[in-house]
Amino acid sequence: MDLAANLATIQAKIRAAAERAGRDPAEVTLVAVTKGQPPEVVAAAAALGLRIFGENRVQEAKAKIPLCPSSLRWHMIGHLQTNKCRDAVELFEMIHSVDSLRLALELNKRAEQAARRMPILIEVNVSGESTKFGYKPEVLLRELKEINALPRLEIQGLMTMAPWTPEPEKVRPVFKKLRELKSECEQLLGAPLPHLSMGMSNDFEVAIEEGATIVRIGTALFGPRAVSKPAGTQASTD
């Protein structure tokens, strides 16, 4: 695995995709997804200038982050259980995966206890796949104002995971729909939402063409993940 070469390739593709869409490449933030990767890999990525890292399990992040360079910023990108919210507000600068009012209420409470504001994205299940987490669009539109009223949470935009496909062009409608849903949310709230977190290793170029401001990339940077759970994590419930 040549991390420097992978990063250069990804950055070139981000630039090209942004330019194809008439966008400034600086509008697109790369979150390096290090789930299943050890602290040494995080340190190597940090040495190449990467600063924002994504994890999808609180338990793994809690074990790993103290072993990584301290200047890094961590984003929670995976499904979050309410019993992990207290740790999540300590560990992460942003949570991409708020997918219910119940979770938002618990995060708000824990952020209050930690005396901080928590930037969040709301995860939407655009494709309607039953295996995916995320709000149904129509439920989000019903509950958005209630989430927005929570004083410790700061809604910064929407997040989605597209279905896996060998032909990324096929999931373009998913990204387009998330962008349109963001506009609807902005109208409801009467305020702009800066972020669309969409696009992974397989489909980030199409996502950028459709307006992604955050792409979450793991395997294209670091290679395949080990299948089993890494040492230092529990085989449990987050």
Ligand SMILES: *Cc1c(COP(=O)(O)O)cnc(C)c1O
């Ligand atoms: C694992 C993961 C990613 C990165 O996936 P790759 O295909 O390895 O780039 C992005 N987003 C979420 C929510 C993930 O769980």
